[in-house]
Amino acid sequence: MAFEDTKAFAPGTLPAMLFICFALLIFNKIVNGLRCPLSHIPGPWHTRFTSIVSKYHFTRGDKTYWVHELHRIYGPLVRTEPGQVSTIDVELWERIHHVRAEFRKAPFHDKFRIGPDHMLFSMTDVATHAARRRLFARALTVESLRKHWEPAIRERVNLCITRIKIAASEGGVADVWLWWRLLAADVVSLLSFGESFALLETVGQNERAYFDALHLAGIGIVLRSMIPWLPASVSKLFPIKSIRDILNANQVITEKGTVAVRNLRNTAIDRPNIFTTMLQQADEGDITLTDDAIRSEVAGFLLAGSDTTSSALTYIIWATLKRPDLQRRLEHEAAGLPADFTDKDVEALPLLNNVLDEMLRLYNPTSGPNIRVGPREGFTWRGYAIPGNTVMYTQTYSMVRNEAAFENCESFDETRFERATWQQRRVAQPFGIGPHSCIGKNLARIELRLAFAVFLRECKGARLGPDMTDDVMFPLVKFFTYPKGKKCEITLLPRRVEDDMVEAKWAAEA
Numbered sequence: 125m126a127f128e129d130t131k132a133f134a135p136g137t138l139p140a141m142l143f144i145c146f147a148l149l150i151f152n153k154i155v156n157g158l159r160c161p162l163s164h165i166p167g168p169w170h171t172r173f174t175s176i177v178s179k180y181h182f183t184r185g186d187k188t189y190w191v192h193e194l195h196r197i198y199g200p201l202v203r204t205e206p207g208q209v210s211t212i213d214v215e216l217w218e219r220i221h222h223v224r225a226e227f228r229k230a231p232f233h234d235k236f237r238i239g240p241d242h243m244l245f246s247m248t249d250v251a252t253h254a255a256r257r258r259l260f261a262r263a264l265t266v267e268s269l270r271k272h273w274e275p276a277i278r279e280r281v282n283l284c285i286t287r288i289k290i291a292a293s294e295g296g297v298a299d300v301w302l303w304w305r306l307l308a309a310d311v312v313s314l315l316s317f318g319e320s321f322a323l324l325e326t327v328g329q330n331e332r333a334y335f336d337a338l339h340l341a342g343i344g345i346v347l348r349s350m351i352p353w354l355p356a357s358v359s360k361l362f363p364i365k366s367i368r369d370i371l372n373a374n375q376v377i378t379e380k381g382t383v384a385v386r387n388l389r390n391t392a393i394d395r396p397n398i399f400t401t402m403l404q405q406a407d408e409g410d411i412t413l414t415d416d417a418i419r420s421e422v423a424g425f426l427l428a429g430s431d432t433t434s435s436a437l438t439y440i441i442w443a444t445l446k447r448p449d450l451q452r453r454l455e456h457e458a459a460g461l462p463a464d465f466t467d468k469d470v471e472a473l474p475l476l477n478n479v480l481d482e483m484l485r486l487y488n489p490t491s492g493p494n495i496r497v498g499p500r501e502g503f504t505w506r507g508y509a510i511p512g513n514t515v516m517y518t519q520t521y522s523m524v525r526n527e528a529a530f531e532n533c534e535s536f537d538e539t540r541f542e543r544a545t546w547q548q549r550r551v552a553q554p555f556g557i558g559p560h561s562c563i564g565k566n567l568a569r570i571e572l573r574l575a576f577a578v579f580l581r582e583c584k585g586a587r588l589g590p591d592m593t594d595d596v597m598f599p600l601v602k603f604f605t606y607p608k609g610k611k612c613e614i615t616l617l618p619r620r621v622e623d624d625m626v627e628a629k630w631a632a633e634a
């Protein structure tokens with residue numbers, strides 16, 4: 125018996141077995157590919173057999189650009205993976221994201237969950253999602269946000285700009301990407317907890333783990349959706365620290381949710397926040413909201429409200445400072461605001477708001493994938509039969525780069541939204557459409573308006589730092605969009621002759 129055992133593992137047996145397994149795997153892929161129910165949809169040949177190329181681009185942060193190029197080659201409907209179809213057809217895009225629950229969030233949205241329970245973004249059940257959304261509605265209207273939160277947001281914005289000015293005067297340059305991230309995280313913690321984490325005061329040293337986790341959690345979501353079978357328990361043991369930090373980021377953010385729940389339930393602490401209003405709404409409607417549900421929603425808010433707004437602010441400063449003529453006009457417009465201006469005053473500035481809309485079109489922080497699953501019984505689109513449960517992929521990036529709707533779509537045109545057509549307004553939806561569209565859009569817009577206006581007034585004549593090439597600002601689209609060089613430096617130093625020459629070159633290129 126012992127002799128037979130030894131024989132079973134004779135040298136060469138294990139490699140042979142591995143080779144057979146590998147060959148069977150490849151054979152299985154080929155057979156599945158040949159029988160692929162999406163073989164009639166245009167797309168590269170390999171997407172019938174494997175998702176490896178799509179996943180490779182997703183990991184690199186350039187899937188958005190790859191898919192966009194595929195649409196240029198193959199048209200408005202493209203197969204991107206064996207069970208996945210991307211579309212840039214406006215009517216189909218609207219149908220996919222419509223209120224009618226024909227297309228749903230898929231079970232894999234569960235991988236996006238970052239707390240112990242579902243949060244709005246990860247909910248797949250239509251009725252539960254709608255009921256949860258109604259609880260947020262009252263707290264997040266423009267009126268409610270202005271009434272309860274505008275002064276506190278403004279105080280954070282003022283401090284942020286002061287910190288930018290100090291950093292620029294001490295070091296020659298200030299990295300606005302860092303400062304906007306601190307600001308956005310402070311604002312969203314302010315709304316979630318009733319007081320901010322004061323990251324602006326401590327340059328993020330206070331709550332450092334939380335601040336880092338906010339950025340890493342998005343990357344963690346990408347990682348988990350790529351390796352769905354990765355057990356959560358592995359995250360603590362992973363040998364590489366940077367990956368361990370990514371995998372543990374959710375937990376760091378969720379712990380903050382626990383603090384929020386404690387504050388909410390502790391009647392001795394009089395610190396109202398948006399979740400207080402949500403709990404009141406739940407009580408009025410006789411809806412039970414568990415602590416785990418609140419903890420998860422808080423975590424979702426902290427994540428969704430930080431890297432998005434800060435990325436938008438970063439690109440708006442970059443796009444503005446690249447065009448000194450535009451910068452001067454914007455500064456002039458903002459200088460006309462009354463000394464005690466409010467968000468409502470800023471909302472009335474035509475140029476500033478057109479620039480905001482154009483920035484959200486070209487550099488949307490959520491330009492990447494937005495996925496739903498098609499109806500079980502399948503559907504037909506312009507003669508193409510799409511089988512049941514096909515994953516339908518859409519991306520904002522491509523929707524707003526449609527030459528038919530946006531002439532010279534790649535150029536930043538601050539006048540574009542002055543005379544926007546119905547078709548342009550229909551497609552340029554930076555906060556999404558349908559039942560899952562952004563619930564924080566009013567907060568985001570208030571923050572963008574106030575921070576941009578105060579920057580224009582207080583940092584007059586700011587210029588991009590000497591290292592700020594286009595490559596540094598190339599937008600990587602992981603979960604959210606951020607600059608490849610992970611910085612956006614500006615300077616407030618007096619102008620030199622070389623600066624005029626660089627700016628003249630940019631103006632000529634523009």
Ligand code: HEM
Pocket residue numbers: 244245246257312424425426428429430432433436488489490494495554555556557559560561562563564565567568
């Ligand atoms: C410029 C800033 C922002 C942009 C461009 C943006 C964009 C978006 C988009 C496109 C969606 C829809 C995703 C989908 O259809 O699956 C979304 C959802 C969401 N956003 Fe935002 N967002 C921003 C800021 C914020 C802020 C400040 C918050 C809250 C503090 C927030 C909270 C959420 C939540 C909770 C959802 C999920 C809604 C649901 O599934 O019902 N977002 N956002």
